Amino acid sequence: xxxxxxxxxxxxxxxxxxxxxxxxxxxxxxxxxxxxxxxxxxxxxxxxxxxxxxxxxxxxxxxxxxxxxxxxxxxxxxxxxxxxxxxxxxxxxxxxxxxxxxxxxxxxxxxxxxxxxxxxxxxxxxxxxxxxxxxxxxxxxxxxxxxxxxxxxxxxxxxxxxxxxxxxxxxxxxxxxxxxxxxxxxxxxxxxxxxxxxxxxxxxxxxxxxxxxxxxxxxxxxxxxxxxxxxxxxxxxxxxxxxxxxxxxxxxxxxxxxxxxxxxxxxxxxxxxxxxxxxxxxxxxxxxxxxxxxxxxxxxxxxxxxxxxxxxxxxxxxxxxxxxxx
Amino acid sequence: xxxxxxxxxxxxxxxxxxxxxxxxxxxxxxxxxxxxxxxxxxxxxxxxxxxxxxxxxxxxxxxxxxxxxxxxxxxxxxxxxxxxxxxxxxxxxxxxxxxxxxxxxxxxxxxxxxxxxxxxxxxxxxxxxxxxxxxxxxxxxxxxxxxxxxxxxxxxxxxxxxxxxxxxxxxxxxxxxxxxxxxxxxxxxxxxxxxxxxxxxxxxxxxxxxxxxxxxxxxxxxxxxxxxxxxxxxxxxxxxxxxxxxxxxxxxxxxxxxxxxxxxxxxxxxxxxxxxxxxxxxxxxxxxxxxxxxxxxxxxxxxxxxxxxxxxxxxxxxxxxxxxxx
Numbered sequence: 001x002x003x004x005x006x007x008x009x010x011x012x013x014x015x016x017x018x019x020x021x022x023x024x025x026x027x028x029x030x031x032x033x034x035x036x037x038x039x040x041x042x043x044x045x046x047x048x049x050x051x052x053x054x055x056x057x058x059x060x061x062x063x064x065x066x067x068x069x070x071x072x073x074x075x076x077x078x079x080x081x082x083x084x085x086x087x088x089x090x091x092x093x094x095x096x097x098x099x100x101x102x103x104x105x106x107x108x109x110x111x112x113x114x115x116x117x118x119x120x121x122x123x124x125x126x127x128x129x130x131x132x133x134x135x136x137x138x139x140x141x142x143x144x145x146x147x148x149x150x151x152x153x154x155x156x157x158x159x160x161x162x163x164x165x166x167x168x169x170x171x172x173x174x175x176x177x178x179x180x181x182x183x184x185x186x187x188x189x190x191x192x193x194x195x196x197x198x199x200x201x202x203x204x205x206x207x208x209x210x211x212x213x214x215x216x217x218x219x220x221x222x223x224x225x226x227x228x229x230x231x232x233x234x235x236x237x238x239x240x241x242x243x244x245x246x247x248x249x250x251x252x253x254x255x256x257x258x259x260x261x262x263x264x265x266x267x268x269x270x271x272x273x274x275x276x277x278x279x280x281x282x283x284x285x286x287x288x289x290x291x292x293x294x295x296x297x298x299x300x301x302x303x304x305x306x307x308x309x310x311x312x313x314x315x316x317x318x319x320x321x322x323x324x325x326x
Numbered sequence: 327x328x329x330x331x332x333x334x335x336x337x338x339x340x341x342x343x344x345x346x347x348x349x350x351x352x353x354x355x356x357x358x359x360x361x362x363x364x365x366x367x368x369x370x371x372x373x374x375x376x377x378x379x380x381x382x383x384x385x386x387x388x389x390x391x392x393x394x395x396x397x398x399x400x401x402x403x404x405x406x407x408x409x410x411x412x413x414x415x416x417x418x419x420x421x422x423x424x425x426x427x428x429x430x431x432x433x434x435x436x437x438x439x440x441x442x443x444x445x446x447x448x449x450x451x452x453x454x455x456x457x458x459x460x461x462x463x464x465x466x467x468x469x470x471x472x473x474x475x476x477x478x479x480x481x482x483x484x485x486x487x488x489x490x491x492x493x494x495x496x497x498x499x500x501x502x503x504x505x506x507x508x509x510x511x512x513x514x515x516x517x518x519x520x521x522x523x524x525x526x527x528x529x530x531x532x533x534x535x536x537x538x539x540x541x542x543x544x545x546x547x548x549x550x551x552x553x554x555x556x557x558x559x560x561x562x563x564x565x566x567x568x569x570x571x572x573x574x575x576x577x578x579x580x581x582x583x584x585x586x587x588x589x590x591x592x593x594x595x596x597x598x599x600x601x602x603x604x605x606x607x608x609x610x611x612x613x614x615x616x617x618x619x620x621x622x623x624x625x626x627x628x629x630x631x632x633x634x635x636x637x638x639x640x641x642x643x644x645x646x647x648x649x650x651x652x
Contacts, residue, residue, distance in 0.1 A: 288647020321614020
């Protein structure tokens with residue numbers, strides 16, 4: 001099954017990543033890798049923590065959104081001259097990231113958002129110049145709203161199931177792998193799978209030149225474990241009723257992202273809601289970072305699966321810091 | 327009045343800063359300058375926000391402590407061979423920073439702390455290998471405890487009134503000034519004045535080669551306004567009864583730092599406790615940074631004095647993120 005507009009699995013290769021990294025070099029913030037003695041002692045491992053919550057718009061999503069906009073301008077799938085614009089449906093980080101990427105490249109951004117989305121997130125999208133189209137909070141209403149925009153001639157840029165989005169998300173891992181040697185594990189949260197797939201591509205790129213490369217391990221809320229169940233069953237599950245505070249991880253694992261994850265991930269660790277909450281507090285107290293529940297899942301995994309991480313050198317990402325202010 | 331052990335005001339010149347920057351280049355984290363569209367719109371100015379809360383030990387204090395340790399090793403005021411060590415009194419960030427700087431340079435660190443200090447801060451100092459000496463929570467007890475350590479042969483490194491500490495703190499501003507052009511204002515919190523004095527030295531260094539340089543403006547809690555009152559009176563005040571949540575800014579303005587501040591600061595803006603609290607929330611919501619009340623004073627100043635900041639390009643520091651976890 002392929003979809004000409006969105007791309008096929010065959011075209012998603014590690015070779016997309018260096019091009020993405022080059023495009024992003026001028027728009028991405030060089031964020032620090034934090035190390036923290038008390039956390040290392042607590043978990044008995046060596047953590048390297050990449051603060052992607054410090055990216056413009058507050059999350060790693062700016063990588064994928066920017067790479068998609070820049071890459072599609074290059075290939076003339078988008079054009080400023082034609083006064084074209086981009087659109088998506090989003091209640092949060094992808095919409096905000098896409099709005100900024102569009103604005104900085106002279107394009108309009110139209111975002112379909114459920115009317116119960118968090119006010120501060122809607123305001124952040126508007127602050128980046130987006131036009132917001134409120135809809136009923138159902139998947140059907142979101143997709144219908146998006147379809148109407150596409151029919152007006154706008155170009156849809158999905159949150160994860162797109163080769164350029166996946167490649168953009170993977171660039172965080174390229175940066176980390178270029179800075180650190182002998183990492184044992186790369187640890188990422190799994191939602192729709194764009195970040196997980198991109199991270200696997202980055203590791204696979206490294207395998208072309210290095211003998212030893214890190215394992216890629218995912219963290220997923222127990223109460224939104226569609227990726228874990230899909231791996232168990234050997235195919236994407238269809239039933240998915242997420243019930244987690246990690247709002248960024250409620251999406252169903254993607255059509256394009258799942259096969260990459262299936263081929264390249266070592267394990268997906270399911271974490272509890274209590275663990276997510278406790279891990280967010282650890283990030284606040286030890287790292288001074290306010291992170292979203294979705295971002296806290298990786299620290300929760302380290303806490304709940306010591307047998308996986310003890311004694312290891314672990315590179316992990318803090319994916320985002322956009323919490324509700326109400 | 328001079329004090330041979332601690333240095334005199336005459337020896338504190340902008341020339342100390344490039345040497346400090348060179349020493350710190352391998353030990354300091356290259357932290358990002360954040361920009362945030364919603365915050366800029368809220369305040370009608372352009373903010374460049376340097377996240378010194380991301381430094382090792384969670385605050386800018388690691389700059390001054392590291393510069394002091396490294397500089398004193400260079401000049402043989404400290405020696406690893408002699409098995410010497412450093413000491414200070416601290417309930418927080420300076421002690422933790424000094425403990426790490428000492429440990430990484432093969433020195434012991436003995437810290438006198440009040441027995442009512444926050445447990446997590448004591449634990450963080452111990453995690454960096456410090457020996458903690460608990461004392462009564464009075465200035466007299468802290469100084470007596472420190473004196474006992476000095477008499478044992480340990481070298482005291484004070485939190486702000488020391489040329490190498492002041493120069494180290496100022497390096498944050500050198501980094502910012504090297505990255506940005508046409509800043510109108512550098513904005514810093516004022517406690518003991520080490521950061522303020524160092525920032526003024528950095529700006530003065532820039533004045534040697536540039537026609538236009540930014541103003542240096544301080545933020546101070548209304549309820550710990552010893553620097554503001556000292557500037558009004560033309561000399562250091564003696565009475566000081568701080569009553570602010572900004573625990574890092576309760577110290578009395580220093581003997582060495584005050585004359586530098588008096589000569590070089592444009593204004594000190596006094597902020598309310600309510601403003602500090604609201605500003606910390608802004609940092610959490612918009613920047614994803616958990617910052618200490620002391621660090622929040624600069625955002626509070628921008629909120630409470632729009633006539634000073636409106637339309638300006640403002641470089642500010644987030645000084646630290648170590649909050650209590652209890």
